[in-house]
Amino acid sequence: MMDYDILIVGGGMVGASLACALKDVPFKVGVIEAVRMAAEHQPSFDARAIAMAEGSRRIFETLGLWPAMAQMGVTPIEHIHVSDRGHFGASRLHAEAYGVEALGYVVEAEHIGQALNPALEALPNVEMICPAQVTSLEFQPEQVEVGIERQGEQKDQQQVITARLVVAADGGHSAVRELVGTRVLRLGYGQTAVITTVTTDREHGGVAYERFTDSGPLALLPCDDHHQMMPEGLQKHRWSLVWTARDEEVDELLALSDEQFIHRLQQRFGNRAGNFVSCGQRHNYPLGLQYVREHVSPRLAFIGNAAHTLHPVAGQGFNLGLRDVAVLAEVLADAAVQSLDPGDMQSLKSYSDWRRPDHLKVMGLTDSLVRLFSNKALPVRLSRNLGLLAMDILPPVKRLLARQTMGLAGRLSRLARGLPLVKSGQGE
Numbered sequence: 095m096m097d098y099d100i101l102i103v104g105g106g107m108v109g110a111s112l113a114c115a116l117k118d119v120p121f122k123v124g125v126i127e128a129v130r131m132a133a134e135h136q137p138s139f140d141a142r143a144i145a146m147a148e149g150s151r152r153i154f155e156t157l158g159l160w161p162a163m164a165q166m167g168v169t170p171i172e173h174i175h176v177s178d179r180g181h182f183g184a185s186r187l188h189a190e191a192y193g194v195e196a197l198g199y200v201v202e203a204e205h206i207g208q209a210l211n212p213a214l215e216a217l218p219n220v221e222m223i224c225p226a227q228v229t230s231l232e233f234q235p236e237q238v239e240v241g242i243e244r245q246g247e248q249k250d251q252q253q254v255i256t257a258r259l260v261v262a263a264d265g266g267h268s269a270v271r272e273l274v275g276t277r278v279l280r281l282g283y284g285q286t287a288v289i290t291t292v293t294t295d296r297e298h299g300g301v302a303y304e305r306f307t308d309s310g311p312l313a314l315l316p317c318d319d320h321h322q323m324m325p326e327g328l329q330k331h332r333w334s335l336v337w338t339a340r341d342e343e344v345d346e347l348l349a350l351s352d353e354q355f356i357h358r359l360q361q362r363f364g365n366r367a368g369n370f371v372s373c374g375q376r377h378n379y380p381l382g383l384q385y386v387r388e389h390v391s392p393r394l395a396f397i398g399n400a401a402h403t404l405h406p407v408a409g410q411g412f413n414l415g416l417r418d419v420a421v422l423a424e425v426l427a428d429a430a431v432q433s434l435d436p437g438d439m440q441s442l443k444s445y446s447d448w449r450r451p452d453h454l455k456v457m458g459l460t461d462s463l464v465r466l467f468s469n470k471a472l473p474v475r476l477s478r479n480l481g482l483l484a485m486d487i488l489p490p491v492k493r494l495l496a497r498q499t500m501g502l503a504g505r506l507s508r509l510a511r512g513l514p515l516v517k518s519g520q521g522e
């Protein structure tokens with residue numbers, strides 16, 4: 095008797111979303127998570143604020159999870175402003191031009207965890223195996239034998255459990271990838287992101303800024319103070335900052351006093367968002383690009399950061415991972431309806447074929463933005479300014495980019511179209 099039909103390794107943003115998406119699919123699901131299930135402890139639900147695309151909002155809406163996130167507090171992005179420091183080009187996107195309420199939503203990672211974790215624990219077909227780590231994987235024709243080591247109170251308890259499909263959702267340092275020896279393409283940028291929250295003397299007005307500087311891009315996302323830490327009337331003066339710096343600059347940036355940091359930020363960013371007044375605690379993340387060569391093999395699939403880790407310049411990593419979730423959940427739901435084995439290569443291959451064009455497009459866009467705007471050669475600088483201007487002038491180019499950033503390009507999953515995975519009566 096098999097312990098699980100599907101075993102998800104990693105209960106972070108992407109793994110937990112997949113388990114929630116499988117709620118009505120008649121498979122028994124296990125989630126192995128290394129860190130105790132509490133949004134404040136799990137690294138996936140840390141101090142980051144995530145720019146969630148409209149397509150991602152739609153997926154969470156269909157799964158019934160959006161209201162919980164919205165209730166905790168999300169900030170609509172109504173305008174996006176892209177510029178290049180010290181140059182003339184700029185481009186602007188406006189939600190109303192695309193007939194949507196917002197181009198995306200800023201959601202604090204912690205709030206994503208606070209919405210996902212209770213939903214996960216309430217699902218009858220999902221079991222949490224936590225805190226625990228995978229120590230071995232043995233792929234056999236009919237099943238996978240998964241060695242796990244439980245931590246916490248049941249410390250060092252070794253155990254072997256079985257599943258028909260293993261889904262690796264264990265992030266950019268995926269242990270599953272290491273155990274299986276999956277080939278990974280890796281590119282470094284020599285850049286690290288420093289993140290914090292900042293406040294300004296002006297309201298954010300729903301504008302997200304992306305400003306390219308010679309050391310790397312600066313992103314400022316509007317992020318209302320839903321924690322009510324700020325004085326009355328200043329809730330809309332708060333932003334989430336992602337400052338991409340060269341690796342060698344980071345120690346200095348982290349060591350600056352708050353006052354010095356704000357001053358440096360003002361110099362780099364200019365005053366289009368107003369004057370910076372204060373900043374919160376700073377955290378840093380080394381950046382790079384990683385991509386697994388094969389997303390699937392018999393009884394194994396990769397999703398989220400375990401499959402692809404991106405530079406955060408375009409705010410696409412989680413959105414891409416959530417689209418993996420929606421597609422994998424759809425092919426698994428279809429497999430269940432046809433009484434197929436969830437680890438069957440036919441379903442896994444349709445997941446991988448469906449997702450690859452989106453992965454390549456988003457990785458290509460992200461990587462070229464980083465490289466193009468880190469290049470100091472004059473012809474490149476001129477052409478990127480012209481590029482930003484042209485993008486502002488040419489509606490079709492902008493429309494394409496907007497659809498891509500809103501997560502509404504290409505073939506959409508049922509969840510992104512507002513349709514349930516399993517029609518009522520099918521899941522029984």
Ligand SMILES: Cc1cc2nc3c(=O)[nH]c(=O)nc-3n(C[C@H](O)[C@H](O)[C@H](O)COP(=O)(O)OP(=O)(O)OC[C@H]3O[C@@H](n4cnc5c(N)ncnc54)[C@H](O)[C@@H]3O)c2cc1C
Nearest residue numbers: 104106107108128138145265269398399409410411412413
């Ligand atoms: C500075 C920054 C800003 C970003 N901003 C955006 C944005 O605006 N928009 C956007 O879409 N994306 C953004 N991203 C990307 C986004 O954060 C990631 O894509 C997302 O966190 C990926 O989620 P994941 O669940 O795949 O991986 P992770 O978040 O890494 O989660 C992995 C989970 O697996 C668990 N785990 C790890 N190893 C094991 C193991 N051996 N066994 C069991 N469990 C394990 C971990 O505890 C964790 O819970 C940003 C990233 C950075 C660094």
